[in-house]
Amino acid sequence: MTDFNTALDLYLHGDRVGALHLWRLLAEQGDARSQFNLGVIHDQGDGMPEDKPRAAAYYRAAAEQGYAEAAFNLALMLDDGDGIPADVNEAARWYWVAAEAGNPQAQFRLGLKYDTGEGLPQDAEQAAQWYYRAAEAGEAHAASNLGRCFAMGEGVPRSDVDAYKWFFIAAELGVANAARYRERVARELSAADRLRAGEAAQAWLRDFRARKG
Structure with a gap:
């Protein structure tokens, strides 16, 4: 010992x-x-x-x-x-x-710093990249912020499908307002695109839960 x-x-x-x-x-x-x-x-x-x-x-x-x-x-x-x-x-x-x-909470906080320009030069692309890394590790608020990035086209190409997916994931991980944001984005999607985005989110969640054991 x-x-x-x-x-x-x-x-x-x-x-x-x-x-x-x-x-x-x-x-x-x-x-x-x-x-x-x-x-x-x-x-x-x-x-x-x-x-x-x-x-x-x-x-x-x-x-x-x-x-x-x-x-x-x-x-x-x-x-x-x-x-x-x-x-x-x-x-x-x-x-x-x-x-x-590899600390997901730090990745989220770093995304916030780039997002707001507090302590670092404001950089939407860097913010989105760090939100993505944190979200992939299961950081719920990073997933919600990444959904917003896709919905607004901030640092990433605008994509309502991707926004729906990440808001769906954030809602399932417990972010209070994410379901409301997801439904707002849903109004811009066809039924086929909503289905595709929902299936992608569910697949991500199954994989994440399997990884977490």
Whole structure:
């Protein structure tokens, strides 16, 4: 058993003092997993008072080693000014790191940054591409935003069939307004196109659920 797993075992069995001691030693040696775990503990105040600046410092140490979850959590803190000074430009940088590593929530947030021009140059094509990557991974709000991109022709060629498909998927994944948007788009489609788009959405959902097990 590695020292990290020894600490994890102590933590899971209620020995937070012993776990924190080991994780701090490992974090000082540059272990990204330990840095991330300490970031979470200080971020959430798990067994101790919250310490957002210290949490951000641990997240940053792990993020600088490419640890995707730490990069995402740091980006959220910077985006919201959660206990540290807000910095939307730096937040976008860390969303990028996490998004490139495959984090769907970071991909969605990066799409939003390109969509709104907050922290990055506004770029509809980049927004649509990141929404697509996040939506393909099952990020529901990214699917809804991608539907809007197709409905409006923002960053992608306008396509009511594709808009219907992604609004259908977003609705099935739980986005409250997506069904209403889907029905609005449906008015622009022939019966054959609605059937084709609905079948494509259902096929996507079957494949996604199979992948998720």
